[in-house]
Amino acid sequence: MAAIHFNYSMKTFNQNYLFPVLLLLSITLLGSCLTPKKMDKYIAEQYGNKIPKQNKQKKADISISSTLVSKSNDISVTTRKRSNFLPLIVYWQADYRHICTLNSAIAVNQFSNAVNTMTNKALSDKLAGQRLELTVEQIPTAFALVDKERLIWLIYAISWQKIYMEPDFKDLVVSYKLVQNDSAKKTGKISIKGDAHNKGLRFFQSWKSATSEHLVDYNTNITAMSKAFMNKLMEEL
Numbered sequence: 240m241a242a243i244h245f246n247y248s249m250k251t252f253n254q255n256y257l258f259p260v261l262l263l264l265s266i267t268l269l270g271s272c273l274t275p276k277k278m279d280k281y282i283a284e285q286y287g288n289k290i291p292k293q294n295k296q297k298k299a300d301i302s303i304s305s306t307l308v309s310k311s312n313d314i315s316v317t318t319r320k321r322s323n324f325l326p327l328i329v330y331w332q333a334d335y336r337h338i339c340t341l342n343s344a345i346a347v348n349q350f351s352n353a354v355n356t357m358t359n360k361a362l363s364d365k366l367a368g369q370r371l372e373l374t375v376e377q378i379p380t381a382f383a384l385v386d387k388e389r390l391i392w393l394i395y396a397i398s399w400q401k402i403y404m405e406p407d408f409k410d411l412v413v414s415y416k417l418v419q420n421d422s423a424k425k426t427g428k429i430s431i432k433g434d435a436h437n438k439g440l441r442f443f444q445s446w447k448s449a450t451s452e453h454l455v456d457y458n459t460n461i462t463a464m465s466k467a468f469m470n471k472l473m474e475e476l
Contacts, residue, residue: 273384273446275317278337281447283314285454286345290314293348294355300366301358303351305375307343315341335386336405346378346461350411353465362469365476369424372416379407379433379461382453384446404453406435411464415472427475431467433460 290312317339354373387401410430417425438456440449 273337275319275337278317278339278384278446278450279313279315281450282317282339282341282454285451286314288314290342290344291348293351296355300363300369301354301371301373303347303354303373303375305343305347305378307375307378307380308347309343311342313342314345315339331388333388335388337384338381339383340381341457343378343380346380347375349458349461350375350378350413350465350468353462354469357466357469362473362476365473366417369417369419372418374414374416375412376414376428377409377412378464379409379411379435379457381407382457384449401439403437403439404449405437406433406453406457406460408433408435411461411468413468417476425476429468429471429475431464431471433464435460 317337320336320338321333383405385401385403385405410432412428412430414428415426416423435456438449438453440446
């Protein structure tokens with residue numbers, strides 16, 4: 240759904256009739272344009288209707304696991320919430336959120352692929368025959384399409400919307416363990432902050448276009464955080 244902006248000038252004698260109509264129109268457009276089912280269907284299409292898998296080539300001396308990964312095959316689960324609803328005589332406001340939680344396997348598999356891609360001779364030399372066990376404890380998996388509506392009615396009706404993509408601001412948290420002969424030689428935990436930020440929809444930009452752009456940014460951010468983790472890990476080992 241494109242960002243919708245209303246800016247009406249009415250004569251005072253139309254006030255009692257047009258005020259509720261404007262409010263109803265605004266809420267109806269928002270509610271009917273996008274549903275959680277539509278959003279989940281579109282997101283699944285962006286991933287080819289399947290969860291991206293880990294690369295087949297894995298390092299024998301590195302294992303990656305996570306308790307975050309479930310057995311669900313759903314690409315995403317979206318819920319719609321309304322908050323801060325305030326219907327007053329001269330002022331109305333409402334915040335709508337389509338909160339999308341991606342299947343955690345998407346991010347965990349992407350992290351695993353980045354780790355295996357970045358594993359080089361320098362890391363292998365540091366391991367020196369030891370086994371590295373990585374456990375993903377936290378990773379961004381969600382985002383929200385946020386629509387903030389405001390309407391003021393005095394002599395004229397003025398309404399505005401702020402629509403933007405709100406990412407998951409969670410850090411990437413991974414614990415590691417160096418194991419030799421079934422004995423832990425070193426353990427630690429590394430937290431990496433991402434570079435995610437709110438991104439407003441452009442004028443007339445559809446929710447599909449905004450969602451597609453966000454998923455590209457999301458995948459880029461997960462890869463960047465994974466690389467930062469590997470760099471930090473190299474320093475600590």
